[in-house]
Amino acid sequence: MKYIIVLGDGMADEPIQSLGGKTPMMAANTPCMDALAKKAEIGLVKTIPEGMSPGSDTANLSVLGYDPRIYYSGRSPLEALSIGVDLDDTDIALRCNLVTLSEDGGYEDKVIIDHSSGEISTEDAAVLINEVKNYFENEVYKFYVGTSYRHLTVWKEGEVVPLSQPHDILGKVIGDYLPKDPALKKMMKDSFDILNNHPINIERKNKGLNKANSIWFWGAGTRPALTSFKEKYKKKGAMISAVDLLKGIAVGAGMKVIEVPGANGTLHTNYEGKAKAALEVLLKENYDFVYIHVEAPDEMGHQGNVMNKIKAIEYLDQRVVKPVTEGLEKAGVDFRLLIMPDHPTPIRCRTHTADPVPYMLYDSREDKKNIYLFDEIDAAKSGIVISEGHTIIGRLFHQ
Template sequence: MKYVIILGDGMADEPIESLGGKTPLQAAHKPVMDEMAKKAEQGIAYTVPDNLPAGSDVANLSMLGYDPQKYYSGRSPLEALSIGVDMKDTDVALRCNIVTLEEDGEYEDKAILDHSAGEITTEEAKILIEAVRKELEDDEYKFYPGVSYRHLTIWDHGKMADLVPPHDILGKKIGEYLPKEEKLREMMKKSFDILDHHPINEARAEKGLNKANSIWFWGAGTKPALDEFESRTGMKGAMVSAVDLLKGIAVGAKMRNLDVEGANGGLDTNYKGKAEAALEALLEKGDDFAYIHVEAPDEMGHQGNTEHKIQAIEYLDDQVVRIVKEGLEKAGEDFRMLIGPDHPTPIAIRTHTKDPIPFMIYDSRRSLGSQEEYSEAAARSTGLVMEYGYELMNRLLQK
């Protein structure tokens, strides 16, 4: 028996008027998932506790079976694990986004236009973070490059600062959301002077792309400690993801990270490559479980781009779900597959919510239920409610 979770990050949404009252999940052409829904179990699950932030860190821990009330110590420390930073007990890790701010006016009066700087390439971002590191790094603060706009700062003997995620304040003036800690605030201000006219950004502006002209600190956390996935589940597990957060969770859980060329966390990620990597792990490398994480629906939600969010879901259906399902069937493997988002990222508000997620569990051996489609409404209609999202893993494994 093989087990798979296919995670469409931020895939759930609210009904949208321009879609005739449908959600992107309902509007998407997803014949594979909808066909699976005819013999699958659907329900809703609460992956984010009321007292924790509605982030992919908390929600993906839940989806992997880790109670976030016990295991969550912040987002950035998980990313530090992925990058290979060995944190001390006295360190605090900070996510260091490269964002797009308005160019005019004083720093505090600028609005944040784009939390991802137009999904900047990892190659460009690495050069920009190096420019920031050269000017701002000292014995107290160390900078580490990550993937695309997502980078890391380690604060020696730091404190758990109250910091605002940039995707929560898109379009707003940043003054009231800047860190209270003077050094963090000053580094962010100086980064604008370093980055705004950097040759990389001048070239981006000439191409009509958003400048990556400021760093933004958020997601503070302390050194994490996760139980090994295999000792918890009895399974060897593999993680397929483009983003450091999920790779870091895998490192902490001692799962195998599968690197896929062209996997970048964006709409143009290598969906097919992710599916094929998971199949190789399950059918050739001896893994029992694969977690396939696709970031694109979440990114499109943050951008408020309905058309592209639908497109991301359609790519997920055709190039991930279909390929994995057909590959396991062709190999004659029995399998159980859980499909769902980690949290909703509604187009209307362009950020995460704590609303429950719609999930679907499919068993290749037998029918578990029947709905006409996989969607938020179909999942709610069954009446199955998982109050603790981390219990979904046991439901998938029938424990």
């Protein structure tokens, strides 16, 4: 038996007037998932424990079976694991985004336009982060290149301080959301002067792209300690994701991390490459479980782009779910498949919410007759609600 989770990050949403009251999941053309849903279990699952922030960190820990109330120590430390940074017990890891700020006025009066700097390439971002590193790195603060706009700073013998998530304050004046810590605040402020007229940003502006003109610190945390996935579930597991957070969770859990060329966390990621890698690790390398993470729906939700969010869901259906299920069927392998978002990222607010999300659990051996579709509204009608998100993987594994 093979086990698969296909995670459409931020895929869940709310009814949208311009879509005739449908959600993007309802509006998307998803023939493969529609066919699976007719023979699957449809329900709702609450991935975010009460009182915790609805981040991809807490949500994906839940989906992988790690109760965030026990295992969560901050987002950035998980990303540090992904890029091979070994944290000391007294280190604080910080997410160091490259963001787009408006150019008029003083730093505190600027508006945050884009948390992802137009989904900047890792190659361009590396040049800019290294420029920042040249100015700011010392014995206390260390800078590390990550992926696209997502990078890492380690604060030696630092402290976990409150920091605002940039995707939560899009379109807002940043003054009230800057760090209270004076050193962090000064680095962010000075980074604008370093980056705004950098040749890469001048070129981006000439091409009509958003500049990556400031760093933004958030997601402070301490060294994580995850139980081995294999010990916990008696399954050999692999992770396929373009996002350092997910790869970091996998490293911490002792799972295999599969790097797919061209997988970049954007709408134009290498979907087919992810599907192919999943089949190879399951069928050729004889792994029991694979987690296929697709970031694109979340990014489109943050951008407030409803049509591209629909497109991301359709790509997930046709370019990931379809080839994976067809490949397993062709190989004559029994499998159980869980498809779900980690959290909603509604177009309305362009950030995460803690609402329960729909899930679909399909077993290739069963011939169920199900009347519910795989979307937010029908999942609620099904009457199945899993209140503890970290238990859903046990449902997948029949444990």
